[in-house]
Amino acid sequence: MSMTEDTAAKTDGYKYIGTRAPRPDGFDKVTGRARFGADYTMPGMLHGLVLRSPHAHAVLKSIDVSKALALPGVKAVITRDNFADQESEVVPAGEMQVNYRDVVRNMLAREKVFYDGHPVAAVAATSLSIASKALKLIEVEYEVLPHVIDPYDAAQPDAPVLHDFIFTEGVEPKPSKPSNIAKRVKVASGDVEAGFKKADVIVEKTYDTKPVHQGYIEPQACLANYTKDGQGEIWTTTQGHFLKRAFTARLCGLDISRLKVTPTEIGGGFGGKNNVYLEPLALELSRQSGRPVRMIMSRGEVIRATGPTSGGHMRVKIGATKDGKITAAEAEHYFQAGAFPGSPINQASMTSFACYDLENVNVIGYDVVSNRPKVAAYRAPGAQVAAFSVESTIDAVAREIGMDPIEFRLKNAAKEGTKTAYGVTFGPVGLVECLEALRNHPNYKAKLGPNQGRGISCGFWFNIGADSCATMNVNEDGSIALMVGTPDIGGSRASMALMAAEALGVNPDTIKPTVGDTSSLGFNFLTAGSRTTFAVGKAAVEASRKVVEELKSRAAQTWGIPVEAVEWEDGYARPAGPNAGDFEPLSIAEIAKNVGDLTVFQRTPNYCKPLYNGKITPEEQAETGVTEDYI
Amino acid sequence: MAKLHVTTEINGDPIEFLCEPEQTLLEVLRDELQYTGTKEGCGTGDCGACSVTVDGRLVCSCLMLGAEAEGKKIETIEGMANGEELHPLQQKFLDHAALQCGYCTPGFLVAAKALLEKNPDPTETEVRFWLAGNLCRCTGYDKIVRAVMDAAAEMRGN
DSSP states (O other), X not given: OOGGGOOTTOOTXXXXXXXXXXXXXXXXXXXXXOOBGGGOOOTTOEEEEEEEOSSSSEEEEEEEOHHHHXXXXXXXXXXXXGSOOOOOOEEEETTEEEEHHHHHHHHSOSSEEOXXXXXXXXXXXXXXXXXXXXXXXXXXXXXXXXXXXXXHHXXXXXXXXXXXXXXXXXXXXXXXSOOSEEEEEEEEESOHHHHHHTOSEEEEEEEEEOOOOOOOSSOOEEEEXXXXXXXXXXXXXXXXXXXXXXXXXXXXXXXXXXXXXXXXXXXXXXXXXSSOSSHHHHHHHHHHHTSOEEEEXXXXXXXXXXXXXXXXXXXXXXXXOTTSOEEEEEEEEEXXXXXXXXXXXXXXXXXXXXXXXXXXXXXXXXXXXXXSOOOOOOSSTTHHXXXXXXXXXXXHXXXXXXXXXXXXXXXXXXXXXXXXXXXXXXXXXXXXXXXXXXXXSHHHHSOOOTTOOOOOOOOOOOOOOOOOOEEEEEOTTSOEEEEESSOOSSSHHHHHHHHHHHHHTSOGGGEEEEEOOTTTSOOOOOSOTTOIIIIIHHHHHHHHHHHHHHHHHHXXXXXXXXXXXXXXXXXXXXXXXXXGOOOOOEEHHXXXXXXXXXXXXXXXXXXXXXXXXXXXXXXXXXXHTSXXXXX | OOOEEEEEEETTEEEEEEEXXXXXXXXXXXXXXXXXXXXXXXXSSSSOTTEEEETTEEEEGGGSBGGGGTTOEEEOGGGTSBTTBOOHHHHHHHHTTOOSSOSSXXXXXXXXXXXXXXXXXXXXXXXXXXXXXXXXXXXXXXXXXXXXXHHHHHHHTO
């Protein structure tokens, strides 16, 4: 059976959404033709490599690149001295936020190195082997400092302090001394002390998790080309090329309009490809050398220096009555931010108990820096780490009172009208229905074999909207060009084509969806935050509706009737009723053909004098050999 | 050090190249010969994204030197389709949505083809065991295994 004919999965009321149309990127991906980050090359291209710190924490006393620069084939070596420092300014980067002060330091160490693998210098050379030799010729003097890895250890008063600018936010009065605790957050409602007094059973447990890496199979890679006229161009594997453009332009001191970023196919990201690592280095190496520079991380570099999710140290305390009602829930989370502030502690604290309808909640969260790579988003950042601790404790309480874990969750499940500790009152939720369906499923009752287990866990996540832009053009033959600005990480081009097809009433295979570069359409936020299909899909549908309105007005012109008398159905303009007139329906292709024959009414030639051109000198006049007296 | 001259055959075509002694076959394929369908995921033989066959044997091209390709027959993802006609495995990967980002896909396809050439009627366990050397982060493997089983059935004429 061909999948294109398989409409069994079709959702009621839709003609195309829910069908399994062929993926627009499918053929290229099974034949090896799809071009990912490391597959882009340019004539004259150099190879860039990064020198990384072997120490977890050290003062960067001096960097001598003279011997590396003297090696034949080496065209540029860059260090902290090639980038201006950045003021503290917090900006969004996916579900997380970053601070330019930290981004410039994470990209290339300045005063200190903060983790094993922290970039210290970068080299561009005519071959990888020469670049690799050049790295060994860079002389770096470090003053090694004591380091700390675990977030709970890092939060203790005697821990080595990473930054002198961190005075814990969210505590009153402001601490007098810097520490590794960047922020304290509190998400609370009701009175937990009173709640615990009503409990028949109280369970309190602590949990530790490690900073798990997203583990996308494609390492970070980019190609950058800077030309002497001050223009830059970058091809990179990313979840959001508009943010890469903003960060790179800022760090390299360019106007945003002078930088064009094209996203390549992306080999997985899971939140880990929102941030800049290589792009500003490659662009600066290109600026220094006057040649295109490609940089590709090894797997070792990916693991050592790009953001994993936070590791956490978590204490959870839950009280419940014997009949299964939770009376109070408390949690304390220490989240590892890595080298710079900004773990997903807010999200962890907000989501911790959001699955449940609770009166008394108190969650305290700490954002803690330590000598590890700066963390990045990772699939519902923060929520899964906190959920592990909360759900494990929920299970423990259920065991303690001898209640089935689904039954216990059902007795406390959030539902429409539940007010969360973080302030939102829920609309319809569906958790009760979901848990009931699980409880009634045969798999929940199937007998377990030796060494088999069965578990249940609930989780909560938000989804965001954020800026989205799509453009749609009707081609001369009536086929459709749909452009979105969010990288396709797992089939979003197919989804966009289906949604546009539905709105236009045409077969999806007449629509060519592409992911446009930063110069080809308006700003788009990242492919992140569970937003892309939802938010960009809306933009694609809106664009389709505008196109339909335009096509209707063209049909109205053709027929000589008011546009209100034209309706759109299944990809055709039709007269709205018998009174509108008797016309054969027009397809998009037929309308497009008519557009090609539009009469141009304005025939008067207009000339204008170029604004900044001076008067042509007699010499210039002689050179061009033409008389241009009218200028 | 002087470059080495290597004569080999890639996807049936006679190919000659120069490479540095330390260059891996993967680097040669990608950087010297522009066969970029073969991917690097780890460079240490753990992920299988760089899978190719050498004289019919499945290898990680990141673990073999380019110079070792002398006199050998190399098959890469670029040689799998017959012109624009997809190999049954390629078609089944599309039909079963056995790829999301698509980065590991060439390696899986080359490895699966090598399996079916040895064993046209593998059990699910055999498919899973054979593909254990290929890592996929998006799909969770089930759809890949089903696509391979389905392609095997089709190739057997079932």
